[in-house]
Amino acid sequence: MVKNGRIRQSLAYWCLNATDWKWDIHQVCQTACRLGCRSVELVPPELWPVVREYGLENAIALNGMPDPVFAKGLNNPRYRDEVISRTKQTIDQCADSGIPNVIAFTGYKWLDADDPSSGAMSLAEGAAHTVKGLRELADYGEARGVTICLEHLNTRDDSHPMKGHPGYQGDDLDYCAEIIRQVGSPRAKLLFDIYHVAIMNGDVIRRLRQYRDWIGHVHTAGVPGRGELDDRQEVNYPGVMRTLVEIGYQGYVGQEFIPTRDPAEGLEQAVSLCDV
Numbered sequence: 001m002v003k004n005g006r007i008r009q010s011l012a013y014w015c016l017n018a019t020d021w022k023w024d025i026h027q028v029c030q031t032a033c034r035l036g037c038r039s040v041e042l043v044p045p046e047l048w049p050v051v052r053e054y055g056l057e058n059a060i061a062l063n064g065m066p067d068p069v070f071a072k073g074l075n076n077p078r079y080r081d082e083v084i085s086r087t088k089q090t091i092d093q094c095a096d097s098g099i100p101n102v103i104a105f106t107g108y109k110w111l112d113a114d115d116p117s118s119g120a121m122s123l124a125e126g127a128a129h130t131v132k133g134l135r136e137l138a139d140y141g142e143a144r145g146v147t148i149c150l151e152h153l154n155t156r157d158d159s160h161p162m163k164g165h166p167g168y169q170g171d172d173l174d175y176c177a178e179i180i181r182q183v184g185s186p187r188a189k190l191l192f193d194i195y196h197v198a199i200m201n202g203d204v205i206r207r208l209r210q211y212r213d214w215i216g217h218v219h220t221a222g223v224p225g226r227g228e229l230d231d232r233q234e235v236n237y238p239g240v241m242r243t244l245v246e247i248g249y250q251g252y253v254g255q256e257f258i259p260t261r262d263p264a265e266g267l268e269q270a271v272s273l274c275d276v
Contacts, residue, residue, distance in 0.1 A: 009035075009037040011254070025043065038057055039254075040058060041061075058099045060254070063083070064086035065082070076121070100145070101216060106169045126169045149216040173190075215251065218244065228257055
């Protein structure tokens, strides 16, 4: 399926396993191999050896926090010790397994992540805490060859717990990019999720160029709805991928859409569209 190979593509395990389709790790890895993708990502640690058995890389791992992993993040001192500890444990695991990236999250803006009525911290306060925590994690990752990728998420879609995240503080890409700038470490990068960026900020191609030096990982999905990369959604994925080539992006592009039809069919289409 992959002919050009200028975009290194990865399949996201969770959206093929934790949805209605229930693909197991072998089915995901076999599909990645058949399509010419080099990685299967966001895999639980107990399944990392299976990915290696197929000769595939694991492009990025979650930070070890319990679900929902994006709720309790670096912005809130109440959860700081747990987030730092669990993420460092994941960094160690990744270093031992050759996994280059770990995802970090700002977390929800609520003072109590489980209770919106608890009040919200200011953007400035959340950013300051996130910078401090991310700097500590980046320093820790530096010695282990692991990069921490801060993910920007949309707060507009409230139709599904994995299509949007109302209450997430890092819902503005420029806000997240400024955090990365303040951390000032090559081991702290942006996770540029095209789906979330298109919903919250738009102007995707210009923003890719603007933040080219700070992008550590990229995710895809159709807008709106987080479905397939087909003609029922609005993002021109070939144009976006050509921009990634033009700016010299060397990381992975993870196919992270939630299938609405046969996943094999949707993945073939997505991989083909992104193989520019």
